[in-house]
Amino acid sequence: MKTPRFPCARITTGLSGTAKLPGRTRTDTEQILVDLVKGEAALAPLGGIGEDSGGYKGYSYAVVVEILSAALQDNGFMQSLRGVDENGKKAPMPLGHFFIAIDIEAFIQLNRFKEIAGNILRGLRASEKAPGAERIYTAGEKEYIAQCEREAAGGCFIPPSLQKNVTIMREELGLEKDFPDLPWETAANAASS
Numbered sequence: 001m002k003t004p005r006f007p008c009a010r011i012t013t014g015l016s017g018t019a020k021l022p023g024r025t026r027t028d029t030e031q032i033l034v035d036l037v038k039g040e041a042a043l044a045p046l047g048g049i050g051e052d053s054g055g056y057k058g059y060s061y062a063v064v065v066e067i068l069s070a071a072l073q074d075n076g077f078m079q080s081l082r083g084v085d086e087n088g089k090k091a092p093m094p095l096g097h098f099f100i101a102i103d104i105e106a107f108i109q110l111n112r113f114k115e116i117a118g119n120i121l122r123g124l125r126a127s128e129k130a131p132g133a134e135r136i137y138t139a140g141e142k143e144y145i146a147q148c149e150r151e152a153a154g155g156c157f158i159p160p161s162l163q164k165n166v167t168i169m170r171e172e173l174g175l176e177k178d179f180p181d182l183p184w185e186t187a188a189n190a191a192s193s
Contacts, residue, residue: 068098158184 026032026041035041070077075096085091104113121138129136150156158166163184170179 065098069096072096072098155183 032041036043066077069075073096076094077096081093081095083090083093104110107113124138125136127136163182167182167185170176170182
């Protein structure tokens with residue numbers, strides 16, 4: 001795939017029209033967010049813009065994600081996901097989602113896959129850190145750490161109103177045999193004995 005190189009990018013602004021922006025890298029996160037909303041900045045695809053850094057590959061990846069998340073579900077895409085209607089008023093975003101299950105062993109032995117994937121993640125975490133950063137997290141790592149911390153603390157807090165609703169639902173659906181002791185009932189029984 002070959003893409004032309006442009007010294008600047010055109011982005012859609014508002015409900016119509018484009019803005020011609022100089023192609024430059026920015027790192028001022030807070031101002032970038034403000035400028036994105038105002039239509040004065042645009043995000044580049046994975047890899048950046050142009051062939052030198054492989055931007056077309058990131059663009060292709062983004063298009064595949066858009067097709068899988070929109071076309072397969074007959075959902076909104078591109079401009080329909082801006083959160084505003086044609087009159088500029090807030091509107092729901094019809095987001096689509098796509099999930100895939102892959103039989104890894106159809107391609108490679110599971111242990112070998114885990115070894116390679118583990119090496120990739122360890123390599124990423126061992127990369128040079130940004131100034132002031134304590135560590136590099138890989139996908140899902142923060143959630144795993146939070147889960148471990150919650151389990152060590154006895155689990156997630158479940159508000160009494162939700163406990164009541166779940167208990168009522170269990171009874172209404174006749175699930176007492178499947179779920180004879182809900183966590184809060186077990187804790188209450190242990191405390192009373």
